C-alpha cells in the first residue's frame with residue numbers, strides 16, 4: 452500500500468485509554484442493568500464489555516468511543532441471552548455444547564468469499580474498478596491518476612471512499628442484513644470513512660443510539676477508523692461528568708492558543724451549564740468538543756441526549772424558565788457565553804445543543 | 814469523600830474559614846454546603862469566609878450554592894463573605910447573569926477577614942460572641 456494511504460490508518464493509541472474507558476463505566480452499567488436483572492450476571496457483562504472496549508480503544512476513533520461502548524454492551528448482553536437460551540433448550544442433551552460439530556472453518560471461509568463478492572457487486576463501477584486496479588493489480592495511486600487524468604490525491608480519496616463503502620457492504624452481506632432505515636447507509640459510510648463532517652451532517656452519534664443494526668455494525672467499522680486529536684467526546688452520566696466536560700473543553704480550546712483566559716472560562720462555564728442540563732433532564736448523553744477550521748478557527752461544543760426533549764424551546768431560552776434549584780440560567784446563560792448557539796429538540800427523542808466560540812472575537 | 818481533601822473548614826475565633834481546593838461537582842458542592850452549615854451551628858460561628866480562589870468556574874449551580882450558604886448562615890446568625898473570585902470567573906458570572914446575591918464578596922482572605930471584623934466586631938472566642946444580633 453502506498454505510504455500516503457497507510458498514513459490514514461496509522462495512529463498512536465491514545466495515552467489515556469484507561470481513563471477514557473473508565474469514564475464509560477456508569478453508562479455501561481446502566482445499559483446492562485436495564486437489560487439484565489441479576490446483579491452478579493450484570494456486573495460480569497459490564498466487565499466483559501469494558502475489557503472489549505479497552506482492548507479495542509487503541510484502534511477506535513476516540514470520538515466514537517461512547518457509541519462503540521453502547522454497541523458492545525448491547526452485543527454482549529444479546530450474546531449472553533442467546534447462550535442462556537441455547538443452554539435452556541438443550542438441557543436435556545448430555546453433550547458438550549461448546550464443542551463445534553461442524554467443519555466451520557471451511558464454511559466460514561466460503562461465506563467470507565461470497566460476502567466480499569456481494570459487497571463488490573454493490574459498489575459503483577467506478578469504485579469497483581479503482582479498488583480492483585489498486586488492491587488486486589497492485590497499481591499505485593500515481594499511475595492510476597495519470598491514466599484517469601486525475602491527481603494522486605484525488606485517486607487516494609476515491610480509494611478511501613470506495614474502501615469505506617466496501618467495508619459497509621461487506622458487513623451487511625456477511626450478516627445478511629438489510630439496514631432498517633434510509634438513514635442507515637449514510638451513517639455507516641460516514642463511520643466507515645471516518646469523515647467527521649459527514650458524521651455530523653447525518654447525526655451519526657444519535658443514530659447509533661437509536662438503531663440496533665447500525666450500533667452492531669459500528670463495532671467492526673470503527674475498529675478501522677482513523678484516530679483524531681482535534682476532538683474529544685465525553686460520555687455524560689452524572690455530576691462528575693459536568694466537571695470532566697468543562698475541563699476537557701478548556702483543555703482542547705487552550706491548545707489552539709487563540710483564546711484568552713477569559714474566553715476559556717466563558718467556554719468552560721457554558722459547557723458546564725449545557726452538560727448539567729443533560730444530567731438533570733435526560734440522565735445521560737454525551738458532549739463533543741471539536742476544533743473548527745471553517746469558516747474560521749474556533750471550538751464547537753455539541754451536547755446531545757436521548758432524553759424527554761424540550762416542549763417549548765423558545766421558552767426554555769428565556770431567563771427563569773428552568774425550575775431546578777430555583778434557577779433558570781442554564782440554556783439562556785450558556786447562549787450569552789458563546790458566539791453561536793442552537794438547540795434542536797424533539798419531545799420523546801431528545802435534545803441537541805450546538806454552540807460555538809470563535810477565536811479572537813472579543 | 815475519598816482521596817485528597819476537596820475542601821477544608823478551619824475555625825479561627827468566632828469565624829470559619831472554608832477553602833475549596835479543587836473543582837467540585839454538584840454533589841460535592843451540596844455536601845460542602847451541608848458540612849459548612851452544620852459547622853456554623855456547631856461552632857456558633859459569627860462570620861464565614863469562603864475562599865474560592867482555586868475555582869476556575871463558578872457556574873449557575875455553584876453560584877446558587879454559595880448564595881444559599883450565605884442566606885442560611887444569615888438566618889443562623891452568621892455573616893458570609895466569599896473571597897478570591899478570579900477576574901475571568903467574575904466576568905463569566907456577569908455574562909451568565911449570575912451573582913452571589915446578598916452574600917458579600919471581598920478580593921482575598923485578608924480583606925474578607927477585615928470585612929467581617931467591621932460588620933460583626935473583632936474576632937473573639939465563639940462562646941463569648943454569642944448573644945449579639947447578627
Ligand SMILES: [Zn+2]
Nearest residue numbers: 635662664665
Ligand atoms: Zn441504522
